[in-house]
Amino acid sequence: MKKIVLCFLLMFLGIEMTQAETLKEACEKENLECNYVEKINRDTLPTVYLFRGTGCKYCKELITYLSTLMTEGYNEKVNIVSYEVKENPENFAIYQQVAAKFQDEANGYPYLVIGNFVFKGYHERDNKNIKRALNKLATEKKPYDVLKEVQSGNLNMVKKKEFISWLGVLMSISFAVALGFIFLTVMHFFKQKKNLQSK
Numbered sequence: 531m532k533k534i535v536l537c538f539l540l541m542f543l544g545i546e547m548t549q550a551e552t553l554k555e556a557c558e559k560e561n562l563e564c565n566y567v568e569k570i571n572r573d574t575l576p577t578v579y580l581f582r583g584t585g586c587k588y589c590k591e592l593i594t595y596l597s598t599l600m601t602e603g604y605n606e607k608v609n610i611v612s613y614e615v616k617e618n619p620e621n622f623a624i625y626q627q628v629a630a631k632f633q634d635e636a637n638g639y640p641y642l643v644i645g646n647f648v649f650k651g652y653h654e655r656d657n658k659n660i661k662r663a664l665n666k667l668a669t670e671k672k673p674y675d676v677l678k679e680v681q682s683g684n685l686n687m688v689k690k691k692e693f694i695s696w697l698g699v700l701m702s703i704s705f706a707v708a709l710g711f712i713f714l715t716v717m718h719f720f721k722q723k724k725n726l727q728s729k
Contacts (some may be wrong), residue, residue: 560585560593562594578608581615588640588653592640597661608664625639643676
């Protein structure tokens with residue numbers, strides 16, 4: 531009874547409470563076109579969390595990409611819940627707790643959590659890894675749900691998982707080899723110069 535009275539009091543005062551929304555609702559609020567059918571019984575699906583800001587360009591791009599995935603059958607595999615954090619302080623508090631679980635700061639959006647995988651910001655190059663994370667979450671026997679942990683009071687840190695970018699690794703190795711080659715060439719040049727001067 532006290533909770534009901536508090537809810538009405540907060541509504542009367544104009545204070546916005548925590549508002550989770552479906553991906554489809556987020557699409558509508560951002561005036562984006564999302565052509566997919568949401569699964570009716572979503573409670574049985576593992577949940578993905580999107581923390582977004584109203585009007586954020588990258589949030590809109592990510593919402594559009596996620597809604598495209600839903601048309602490809604991911605609506606049968608995962609449930610995507612969106613929290614608007616720019617204008618809703620209650621949602622921002624949830625975002626802070628979730629980010630803290632992953633040893634992050636809640637200092638930007640979009641912030642996408644797929645099981646133990648975290649995507650900060652958005653770029654098209656993330657699409658492949660987002661898809662991989664969704665597939666992994668959908669096939670896990672006990673999918674990790676960060677929000678359930680936060681709501682249960684378990685605020686222990688969690689090691690977030692990241693996909694290794696082999697292109698990035700190869701570029702780093704190539705850069706190190708090139709620097710080494712330049713260093714050896716310069717050292718050889720100075721050694722030759724020193725030998726010529728001593729003659």
